[in-house]
Amino acid sequence: MNETKAERKTIIVGTRQSALALTQTGQVIDQLRGLCEKHGLPYEFEIRKIITKGDRILDVTLSKVGGKGLFVKEIEEALLSGEIDLAVHSMKDMPYELPEGLMNGAIPRRVDPRDAIIARDGLTFETLPQGAKVGTSSLRRASQLKNARPDLVLESIRGNIDTRIRKLETEGFDAVVLAAAGLKRMGWEDKISSYVPEDVSVPAVGQGALGIECRANDEAVRELLALLNDRETELAVQAERTFLGALNGGCQIPIGAYATLAEGAGGEAPLLTMTGIVGTPDGSVLLKEIRQGRDPEQLGLEIAEALRTKGADRILAELGG
Incomplete structure (x- = not known):
């Protein structure tokens, strides 16, 4: 194609404003830019930060906030209104049912789906001391960890992943449990003490995968996102x-x-x-x-x-x- 700079279409990409959300959105945009260059597609990309209900309410456990789509509803509303053209979500945050008119345009290749432990002194799940205080924001993790180690004291811990890691020191936790994928996307793999075996803690639905949401009637964006989709992950x-x-x-x-x-x-x-x-x-x-x-x-x-x-x-x- 011979489009000039002035003829290039800008695609507005919606995302949460956490460091992880911005990092993984930037990584998706880099992949899309590469695909545009490879296929001669005339697109540029601009990030639009959107605050969700889940980002605003940080002093209550997720299970008590209630409702589905805590981290996606406001972003989906921006998609439906045309304020943004596509959105990058952590797939595990996406409810099963999407609003009418929206669809998952791509699911890129999944990264590590496991739960990871960040612990004092490099402790593993097996070597955590009796009665260790462990922080997690997930009922799924708490249920499985307590089932395997009834002695552990599981306490809710909210906030961005860097905030939760800091609480390891500031709030006396022996360990915090986070998604390995987020830590790896942030380049923080060296902070991981160990991984929870998948037979001990089955991951959340879609953990490690991203969902790239778009309007179902936006053929141009759908064609672009189809190039990013990984069939096995899908x-x-x-x-x-x-x-x-x-x-x-x-x-x-x-x-x-x-x-x-x-x-x-x-x-x-x-x-x-x-x-x-x-x-x-x-x-x-x-x-x-x-x-x-x-x-x-x-x-x-x-x-x-x-x-x-x-x-x-x-x-x-x-x-x-």
């Missing part, structure tokens, strides 16, 4: 999000799911292996199901139904899910 996240939707899960419920792919032989669809969990906040009950399948939506529905049969319905009813 299939895995589709299975996880179907599971989430089937259980009507939100941040008030300890729920997790993680799917991986193995390439199918003989031209078959890839084989997915997925683990799903539902637990009680105190970790006294933790229901888990592991299954395989080639249809991501069917797999998500099957695991959700299997957990309902095991007693997830009772937990969901008690917690308002």
